[in-house]
Amino acid sequence: MKKNMTLIVFLVLTAFSAAFITGCAEKNTIVKDETVQEQKAPAAEEQAAPTPVLQEQSAKAEPATTTEVSIRDINFDFDQSSIRPDAREILKANADILLKKGAAKITIEGYCDERGTAEYNMALGERRAQEAKKYLVNLGVKTSQIITISYGEERPLDPGHDEDAWAKNRRAHFAVNGK
Amino acid sequence: MKIISKVTVLVFCLCAYLTFSSSAAAKIYIDIDAPSFQQFPIAICDLQPPTASTEKTTESGIAMADEIKNYLSMTGIFNILNKKSFLEDKDLSMVAAAENIYFPNWAMIGADYLLRGNITKINNEIFVESRLYDVTRGELLFSKKYNSKNNELKKVARMVASDILFTLTGDEGEFNTKIAFVSKNKSDADICTINYDGSEIKNVTNHKSIVIGPRWSPDGRYLAFTSYRDGRPEIYVRDLRNGNDKKMASFEGLNLCGSFSPDGNKLLLTLSKDGNEEIYILEIDTMKLKRISHNYSIDVSPTWSPDGGKIAFVSNRSGSPQIFIMDVDGNNTKRITFEGNYNTSPSWSPRGGRIAYEGLVNGKFQIFSIDEEGNNLLQLTFDNAKNEYPSWSPSGRQIAYSSKINSKNKICIMNANGLNIRVLIERANSSLMPSWSPRFK
Incomplete structure (x- = not known):
């Protein structure tokens, strides 16, 4: 009696895991597609430079004026907040400028591309700003100098709907608040 | 004899399981919630x-x-x-x-x-x-x-x-309900409401700013939402009786609004004040704050279960945004979505049991629903639009969602099984994040 039950349970479990494995296989294919898409991104992003349009927008949102044009934006991969190798160089240069400026306050603005959910992108934008902040703090900029704000997908730099535009829009912008 | 009946039950369960799992791929209408x-x-x-x-x-x-x-x-x-x-x-x-x-x-x-x-x-x-x-x-x-x-x-x-x-x-349906949504004109947004029958579009807020995620209080008197009116994301509660806004949270960093508790006394929030995005419960009367998630990943979009015991939310702790469920004290966290690598915007059916959400399939967002155990996945929308932000009707029989294709912005209502789509509103302005009110007396 008990033996029979065990056998049945085993059979059922086997069937379930078979179904599960099929499911996993499908999922992997999707993930792969995504990766291929993402790898195209960096090339396009390197061309992205901060434009005056963005500075106007940040000035509107914060009572701040951006004075330093040589402080550059950094870009991110889709759905990622980790600092890319190309962004590390930019952050180092940005930190040097900030350290020279002394006690200037800066606002790091985190942005996402239009894909994804507005609410999740708000969190992702904040995370991007936080990651950039951590990097600058490690390079000697004081925590108290930096505040972060996320604009999620709400204020795209490039209004386009293709990977070029998206790559530019996934960014952290550094607004130096002049005195 | 006893064994035979047990075998029958197991075989039946297996059949049911296979039927349900295949329904994720093809549109098969086997849905316990399907009126x-x-x-x-x-x-x-x-x-x-x-x-x-x-x-x-x-x-x-x-x-x-x-x-x-x-x-x-x-x-x-x-x-x-x-x-x-x-x-x-x-x-x-x-x-x-x-x-x-x-x-x-x-x-x-x-x-x-x-x-x-x-x-x-x-x-x-x-x-x-x-x-x-x-x-x-x-x-x-x-x-x-x-x-x-x-x-x-x-x-x-x-x-x-x-x-x-x-x-x-046995219930009076949704005739006396409204749907709140975010109306966006270029970069300025505000909250509007519309009646269930598509009549009476009203402006609720006048923030002309980034405004997201309106959520109704269970008595229909308040709307909680996130707004950048004062330059940064803060949480407001609008009293619809007198039109006053009360600022509920303005901590450093991100303040994002989640749903009300079923008793209306608490509000779920996402705050980044402790260094990363975590979920908190705010007691509305005392303004007492309690952190309930503790994970280095993004935790966002919390929504209460109708019995008040659980919270569904989005986390990227497994590498991509997925739907999770935890107890209100933050224990017993469990991932429930495993199909696809971008699943967000959970909304809990008022009848309990199922959670609707949006997921990315072949580059398009579609609406899905799944049960609390992470089983019986159903894809509910299939068209070429960007279908997002599901919100259940009070009876749990219908779901409102936003649907955007090219420059067409719609809010639609469908049955809980994806059938019977009705366009509630279609305008040039973006109409996003519908939130279904409770029944008004």
Whole structure:
């Protein structure tokens, strides 16, 4: 009696895991597609430079004026907040400028591309700003100098709907608040 | 003998499992929440002049019947039979004179239910009597009288439809509900509301800023939302009675609004004040804050279960945004979505059991629902639009969502199984993040 039950349970479990494995296989294919898409991104992003349009927008949102044009934006991969190798160089240069400026306050603005959910992108934008902040703090900029704000997908730099535009829009912008 | 019955049960479970899992790939309508699976076939007769009168069907009688049909069809659970197929009612005055219904004639055209009624208009006041019959049993289900002083045809039709719904389903449906949404014009957004029947679009806020995620309090008096009105994301609660906004959270970094608790005393929030995005419960009266998630990943979009015991939320702790469930104290966290690598915007059915969300399939966002255990996944939308932000109706039978394709921005309502899509609003302005109100008294 008990033996029979065990056998049945085993059979059922086997069937379930078979179904599960099929499911996993499908999922992997999707993930792969995504990766291929993402790898195209960096090339396009390197061309992205901060434009005056963005500075106007940040000035509107914060009572701040951006004075330093040589402080550059950094870009991110889709759905990622980790600092890319190309962004590390930019952050180092940005930190040097900030350290020279002394006690200037800066606002790091985190942005996402239009894909994804507005609410999740708000969190992702904040995370991007936080990651950039951590990097600058490690390079000697004081925590108290930096505040972060996320604009999620709400204020795209490039209004386009293709990977070029998206790559530019996934960014952290550094607004130096002049005195 | 006992073993055989156990085997039968197990085999049955397995079959059920396979059926449900395959439904994720193909559109198969096996859904425990699927009322349209058995849409009620109903015949609505044009309302007649009162019994004593010899007049023929009046315009208002036809108009009233059409309005009732209109309201019933909004619910998505009625199959309204074409009146051209009616076998009876050929001689209208005869039928009106004597309520002798030959039920087999109605059963023959496929009607399970039949609505008959009368309408009189005296000056500007209308008097309506409606009678609902069960055709298969041949019995009267209700007979009710209504009147409206200001000739409000729609209002009376809505009351009749509501009574029919209540008789057949045990709840009064969604006729007295609204849907709040974010209306976005370029970069400025505000919250609007619209009635269930698509009437009365009203502006609620005037922030002209980034505004996201309106959520109703369970009594329908308040709307909580996130707004950048003062330059950064902060959480507000709007009192709809007096139009006042109260700022509920303005911590450093991100302040994002989640849903109210079912008792209305607490609000779920996402805050980044402790260094990364975590979920908190705010006690509204005392403003006491309690952190409930503790994970280095993004935790966002919390929504309460209808019994108040659990919270569904989005986390990217497994590498991509997925839906998770935890107890209100933050324990027993469990991932429930495993299909696809971008699943967000969870919304818990008021009847419990299922969670609707949006997921990325082949580069498009579609609406799905899944049960609390992470089983019985159903894809509900399939078109080429960006379908997002599902929100359940109070009865749990319908789901509102936003649907964007090219420059067309719509908010749609569908049955919980994805059928019967109705466009609630379509405008050039973006209409996003619909949130379904509770029933108003």
